[in-house]
Amino acid sequence: MALTKILAVDDEPFNLEIIEEILEDLDFELRLANSGPECLDMVEDYMPQVILLDVSMPQMSGYEVCKTLKSNPSTAHIIVMFVSARGTVEERMEGYSAGAEDYIVKPFGHDELRSKLKNLNQVLVEKQSLEKQVEAATSTAFNAMANSSEMGQIVNYVESIALITNPDDLAKALIDCLQSFDLQSNVEFRYDSIVKHYALHGVCSPIVIELFEMLKNKGRLHEFSQRLLVNYELISLLILNMPGHDPDKHGRIRDHVCFIVSVTEQQLRAIITKNLLDAQQVKLNAVASTVHSKFHGLIDLLNENRLNNEQVFKKLQEELEVRIPTMGLDEDQEIFIYKKVDETIQNSVAREESVIQVKEAFADIETELSILLNHSQ
Structure with missing residues (x-):
């Protein structure tokens, strides 16, 4: 009763x-x-x-x-x-x-x-x-309003970090987001054999760094007192002041924090991938520039050789036209010499056609490189 x-x-x-x-x-x-x-x-x-x-x-x-x-x-x-x-x-x-x-x-x-x-x-x-x-309806309403406000902050955070291209800026955005929930945080980023630490007030204490090292491979979540440690592959996050007086809020904030770290890790991966692609693009551009330079150097060399050959054959032809009549050769001998000279000139013309084919092949290669560079950008 x-x-x-x-x-x-x-x-x-x-x-x-x-x-x-x-x-x-x-x-x-x-x-x-x-x-x-x-x-x-x-x-x-x-x-x-x-x-x-x-x-x-x-x-x-x-x-x-x-x-x-x-x-x-x-x-x-x-x-x-x-x-x-x-x-x-x-x-x-x-x-x-x-x-x-x-x-x-x-x-x-x-x-x-x-x-x-x-x-x-x-x-x-x-x-x-x-x-x-x-009481339950009021609590539900207040929780819904609080959750709506918190989700609004999370949505703003997710939208804002999509524009970030630097890991240091991403870490600062993460700490600022958590501070908007009145949470004091320490963060560790691990990427490209680099380990970086960030804190609300600038520097992580040695004990926090040791804690990151000890627990980074020990599971996703660790809760002790008002502390919460969240581990992902590239990011570890330590919250120093989780709300302990309100179990509902504590659970809600814990879920929010895990989601925020997960999204941040995905953005960090995107930044790392973009930086890697940018570095590869620089190398590819350098290779394309070198190939272009070598190709055109070789074409210039072939053209120079062709012009030199033409000069040599022209000079030889002029000398033969002057000397043969004075050499006392019969008609068959003269015809033989002229025939050999003519064959040599024809062979030179054939080599010129080869040079043209080489140029065309180089032009095709440069076109393919240009398309590849444009697609990778």
């Missing part, structure tokens, strides 16, 4: 004895008061759930006592049932106006009082159930 504590108030001891007799075998704690002032003196320490309050009392009437109780926020919730020898409509209306929840007329029997108390017990049960529902 929800009803366990009752206070009975009456200036007539006989009436109090009747109430005590009726309730003696029920599972109630019953206390008695002989006047309105005594009732008010007792009520805040005893804090009954129901007060059986006589209407007609000297010094202070039951109506006055009820109004005083209902005007006090700490006692306004107590159920008041008036006990009166008069039960007219006017009397009942005045009782309800004073703030009472029920009314019983003297003389009353055992069953009547017990029945009314049973009804009041049901009122208390339903009231407590409603209060719990309201």
Whole structure:
């Protein structure tokens, strides 16, 4: 039963004895008061759930006592049932106006009082159930609002780090995000054989660095006191002041922190990958530049050789045209020499065509390199 504590108030001891007799075998704690002032003196320490309050009392009437109780926020919730020898409509209306929840007329029997108390017990049960529902709904609403606000901060963080291209800037953004949750943090980044430490106030203490080293391979989460250590492959995070007074908030913040570290690790991987691709791009550009230079140097050399050959053959042809007629050769001999010279020149022309083919091949290679460079950027 929800009803366990009752206070009975009456200036007539006989009436109090009747109430005590009726309730003696029920599972109630019953206390008695002989006047309105005594009732008010007792009520805040005893804090009954129901007060059986006589209407007609000297010094202070039951109506006055009820109004005083209902005007006090700490006692306004107590159920008041008036006990009166008069039960007219006017009397009942005045009782309800004073703030009472029920009314019983003297003389009353055992069953009547017990029945009314049973009804009041049901009122208390339903009231407590409603209060719990309201409390749960209020808690849910506040948690939802808090979670919504926190998720807004996380969304802003995720959007902002997408533009970060430097690990140091990423670590600072992570620490600033956690600070927006009133969390003091230390961070360790591990990438490219580099280990870096970051803290809210600039420097991680030696003991924190040792803690990172000892626990980085010992599982995802470690909680001790108000500390929380979160490990990912590239990132370890130590929170120094997790909320300990509110289990719901503690669990919610822990989930947020794990998600934030996970997203940060993915961005760190993206930064590392981009830096690696940028470095490869620089090397590829250098290789393409070297190939281009070598190709054009070779083409220039081939062109120079071709021009030199042309000059040599032209000079040889001129000399032969001058010397052969003076050499006393017969016609067949002259024809033979001219034929050999002509074959040699034709072979030179064939080599020139090879040079053209080499140029075309080099041009194709340069085109392919250019396409490759454009795709990699």
